[in-house]
Amino acid sequence: MRLSTVILPDRRWSEGGRDSWQRAEELGFDTAYTYDHLSWRTFRDGPWFGAIPTLTAAAGVTSRMRLGTLVTSPNFRHPVTLAKELISLDDISGGRITLGIGAGGSGFDATALRASGEEAWTPRERADRFAEFVPLLDRLLTEDVVSHDGEHYSATEVRNIPGCVQRPRLPFAVAATGPRGMRLAARHGQAWVTTGDPKLYETGTPEQSLAAVAGQIERLGEVCAKAGRDVAELRKVMLTGFTPDRPLESFDAFVDFAGAHAEVGIDEIVVHWPIAGSMFEADVAVFEKIATEGLAQLA
Numbered sequence: 001m002r003l004s005t006v007i008l009p010d011r012r013w014s015e016g017g018r019d020s021w022q023r024a025e026e027l028g029f030d031t032a033y034t035y036d037h038l039s040w041r042t043f044r045d046g047p048w049f050g051a052i053p054t055l056t057a058a059a060g061v062t063s064r065m066r067l068g069t070l071v072t073s074p075n076f077r078h079p080v081t082l083a084k085e086l087i088s089l090d091d092i093s094g095g096r097i098t099l100g101i102g103a104g105g106s107g108f109d110a111t112a113l114r115a116s117g118e119e120a121w122t123p124r125e126r127a128d129r130f131a132e133f134v135p136l137l138d139r140l141l142t143e144d145v146v147s148h149d150g151e152h153y154s155a156t157e158v159r160n161i162p163g164c165v166q167r168p169r170l171p172f173a174v175a176a177t178g179p180r181g182m183r184l185a186a187r188h189g190q191a192w193v194t195t196g197d198p199k200l201y202e203t204g205t206p207e208q209s210l211a212a213v214a215g216q217i218e219r220l221g222e223v224c225a226k227a228g229r230d231v232a233e234l235r236k237v238m239l240t241g242f243t244p245d246r247p248l249e250s251f252d253a254f255v256d257f258a259g260a261h262a263e264v265g266i267d268e269i270v271v272h273w274p275i276a277g278s279m280f281e282a283d284v285a286v287f288e289k290i291a292t293e294g295l296a297q298l299a
Contacts, residue, residue, distance in 0.1 A: 001269065004029050004032065005270065006270055006272050018057065031098060033068045037051075038109050043278075055069070059089065059093035066097070066098055067093055067097055074104055075110050080153075082137065100173040102193070127180050129152045175192075176193075177194060186231075192234045194237070195240075196212060206245045209244050210260055214264040217265040251294070255298070257269075258295070
């Protein structure tokens with residue numbers, strides 16, 4: 001089991017932003033991720049910074065901890081420009097980058113680049129774009145020269161030399177609960193990401209949520225088998241904060257949560273860095289004890 005954190009890009013670098021990333025490494029987190037959005041939910045009218053520049057800065061003040069996005073999506077990204085930024089970031093970090101990637105949701109990112117009155121993509125349209133986005137990004141990160149003429153994306157003799165520090169490219173952590181997304185995880189992913197079943201967030205129980213995650217992992221195994229991929233090759237990542245559980249409520253609550261999810265196959269748990277007055281509010285002392293001692297209780 002690995003324990004990671006996600007640090008929202010909601011503070012100026014000089015006003016606590018840098019401190020969080022350095023403290024995350026001091027606490028021993030395996031990976032520190034950040035959200036890749038233009039704005040997000042209740043944080044929309046407050047400070048919010050870009051994911052790639054934030055991770056670049058974080059790479060400069062850390063040395064061991066892995067860094068990444070949870071998650072990047074086609075909602076406002078293009079594979080060609082994203083690939084160039086990722087190769088640069090992987091180089092600056094010394095090969096410590098993981099790309100969390102998903103189809104995107106229907107929030108503010110989905111409409112920011114739409115013309116006035118133009119509707120956001122439907123779930124099917126997002127899935128269609130995602131299905132083209134991921135394989136093209138894979139090629140852009142592994143081949144020196146790429147041309148592509150697709151339904152949604154084009155690339156003409158795009159050069160990405162020297163490529164990633166990590167070979168053959170930096171790892172993809174594919175967020176997916178449906179069959180199409182899981183097939184992309186099976187073909188292109190080094191990890192798979194879930195937030196649980198969103199339908200259970202407000203009205204479900206922790207037991208129902210755990211069963212739903214177990215079912216997702218079972219379906220992932222079936223998809224991998226059909227694709228000729230050993231599901232054991234995929235790390236199973238649980239991004240917390242969107243299930244009926246409250247793993248940061250106490251040290252014991254985290255240990256119980258982590259142990260139960262380890263039993264169904266989760267091998268990386270991601271907890272949100274505490275933010276006072278938000279849905280991610282948590283006792284900092286409890287959070288730091290979880291970071292330093294939590295996984296030892298599972299041994």
